[in-house]
Amino acid sequence: MTIRPGTEIQSEGVRRRNSAKGASRREAILAAAMHRFSREGYQSAAIADVAKDVGLSLPGLLHHFPTKVDLLLAILDKRDLESTAAIDIDQATWRTFLLGLIQVAKYNTGIPEVVRAFAILNAESLTQNHPAKAWFGIRAQQLQANIAAKLQAGVLQGDVKRDVDCSAIATEVIAMMDGLQMLWLREPTSFDMVGVIAGYIERLILDLQASPARQV
Amino acid sequence: MTIRPGTEIQSEGVRRRNSAKGASRREAILAAAMHRFSREGYQSAAIADVAKDVGLSLPGLLHHFPTKVDLLLAILDKRDLESTAAIDIDQATWRTFLLGLIQVAKYNTGIPEVVRAFAILNAESLTQNHPAKAWFGIRAQQLQANIAAKLQAGVLQGDVKRDVDCSAIATEVIAMMDGLQMLWLREPTSFDMVGVIAGYIERLILDLQASPARQV
DNA sequence: GTCTATATCTTGATAGAC
DNA sequence: GTCTATCAAGATATAGAC
Structure with a gap:
């Protein structure tokens, strides 16, 4: 496997984990979002629900991922890294x-x-x-x-x-x-x-x- | 083939063509809706656009298919009939x-x-x-x-x-x-x-x- | 059968305080 | 980093006239 799409569709929100604390927040959001997307699909899932799942308000989540698309692309990129193994x-x-x-x-x-x-x-x-x-x-x-x-x-x-x-x-x-x-x-x-x-x-x-x- | 799902998911809007004129309207709507769904998916497609495609207003369309789900199920049922051949x-x-x-x-x-x-x-x-x-x-x-x-x-x-x-x-x-x-x-x-x-x-x-x- | 007008809901995103 | 408050847009559906 180890298939890596080109970088032109990388999202701005994918810059690597900055601090240890901030990273865990990001990870929690990504996991919750994947959970939602896996059941409702991307279009139908509401990021406000994702925020609730991790105990954040919607603007609180949007601080980490400025747009819904950023959140989606971050998930895709993460998968790319993992499947490299x-x-x-x-x-x-x-x-x-x-x-x-x-x-x-x-x-x-x-x-x-x-x-x-x-x-x-x-x-x-x-x-x-x-x-x-x-x-x-x-x-x-x-x-x-x-x-x-x-x-x-x-x-x-x-x-x-x-x-x-x-x-x-x-x-x-x-x-x-x-x-x-x-x-x-x-x-x-x-x-x-x-x-x-x-x-x-x-x-x-x-x-x-x-x-x-x-x-x- | 000739696979027919049970009737419990039949929509109310599927009662057969009543008049010759009304039927053609219905057919036009179904065709336009299928066109939209085939490109945007059901969830993302707006039935207002379908209405526009056939030269109707949204309430005009909803007169024929009371809800969006009725429209979807009518398409599925139609396919069922056709694939019988x-x-x-x-x-x-x-x-x-x-x-x-x-x-x-x-x-x-x-x-x-x-x-x-x-x-x-x-x-x-x-x-x-x-x-x-x-x-x-x-x-x-x-x-x-x-x-x-x-x-x-x-x-x-x-x-x-x-x-x-x-x-x-x-x-x-x-x-x-x-x-x-x-x-x-x-x-x-x-x-x-x-x-x-x-x-x-x-x-x-x-x-x-x-x-x-x-x-x- | 079809329209205009409107109600209602949901959603993504922003402004600005703390 | 996180919140409250608010906005703006888009969607389905209804009311009621013609």
């Missing part, structure tokens, strides 16, 4: 990379709050003029290119069938992850997300790999 | 059914407006207290059950591998359709949706079918 995409082969997606899903089940928030925001950002549109768009594009490149490398070294449309498969994989998250959001207990992803990925690997007999 | 799910085998999904995707490329509206509403309905939550929830559940049952029938007649988790595959297929629609909404020209779906479905069929040698 995930898989090191560069050192993975196409196979270990795909298998790593299962691990990501497994890890995500431990932070349903975060997953929920980002799935909701991802979906919501499809609408016109949504402030998170650029962030998710860049992220999806980079992820698609990275997966496709991984697969293409596999083709070049003869480990992936030559006739595989790497770009199409990359699109497929992302669609599956996003789509499963949507179904899981609707009815979290209705199926085992990690199991379904694992089943898909393992089948995909078998389908993609060059048959040993024909291997170069 | 799609695949006859009962007469399909698991194989023809899955292949039929490719045809549905192909058909949908001809009505991007509708697809866009329903993908947006589907995503938006994941939030708390969304008026379309029940409709999409029931629809997803019925679709899942139908696909799973189709596959299970294939297992019973020995045409599908015995160790296939039919419920998981059904979930997978729906996730793929929904996920691809999201990616397509973000960047409609970035890939060939029908092609990707066809690639996935055709691979899936090969993976699911019992090998001729071991067939019962």
Whole structure:
């Protein structure tokens, strides 16, 4: 993973933690906002409620994040930093990379709050003029290119069938992850997300790999 | 397809077309509303703008649809009626059914407006207290059950591998359709949706079918 | 069926005191 | 850094005339 959108959509409110005390306030606000956004979406959530959640008045919150958009972008940026600790995409082969997606899903089940928030925001950002549109768009594009490149490398070294449309498969994989998250959001207990992803990925690997007999 | 949510979420405003003249007004409003919802989402779209689009004042529109929710539910119900004309799910085998999904995707490329509206509403309905939550929830559940049952029938007649988790595959297929629609909404020209779906479905069929040698 | 006028509510944001 | 008070905008919905 380690996908980082460009800096042109960084918010002014993202300047790093200044003081230890102020930072904890900021963190509390970010957590409360993510909680609200994860359930009501960005548009419908009222930042006055977020303020209440952390025991602040609305102007008190706006002192830390001047606008609602600043608050949203701060959450997105924070996620970016945290997910940097995930898989090191560069050192993975196409196979270990795909298998790593299962691990990501497994890890995500431990932070349903975060997953929920980002799935909701991802979906919501499809609408016109949504402030998170650029962030998710860049992220999806980079992820698609990275997966496709991984697969293409596999083709070049003869480990992936030559006739595989790497770009199409990359699109497929992302669609599956996003789509499963949507179904899981609707009815979290209705199926085992990690199991379904694992089943898909393992089948995909078998389908993609060059048959040993024909291997170069 | 032909998936019909229960009637408990029918809106009062859905009583069938009364007069020929009034109906065309209603149709124009529904079309304009779908156009707005497909771009701005339900929550963000203002019905006053919809009224303007059809040359009515806001109270003029509210005469036809007493509330915004009535307008939304009328759109959902209309879609239900139209999609009845799609695949006859009962007469399909698991194989023809899955292949039929490719045809549905192909058909949908001809009505991007509708697809866009329903993908947006589907995503938006994941939030708390969304008026379309029940409709999409029931629809997803019925679709899942139908696909799973189709596959299970294939297992019973020995045409599908015995160790296939039919419920998981059904979930997978729906996730793929929904996920691809999201990616397509973000960047409609970035890939060939029908092609990707066809690639996935055709691979899936090969993976699911019992090998001729071991067939019962 | 459609309009003008209005009521009511919610929200994001600002001014200025402490 | 945080508050009270206030503003301004935008939205749904209603009242009542034509």
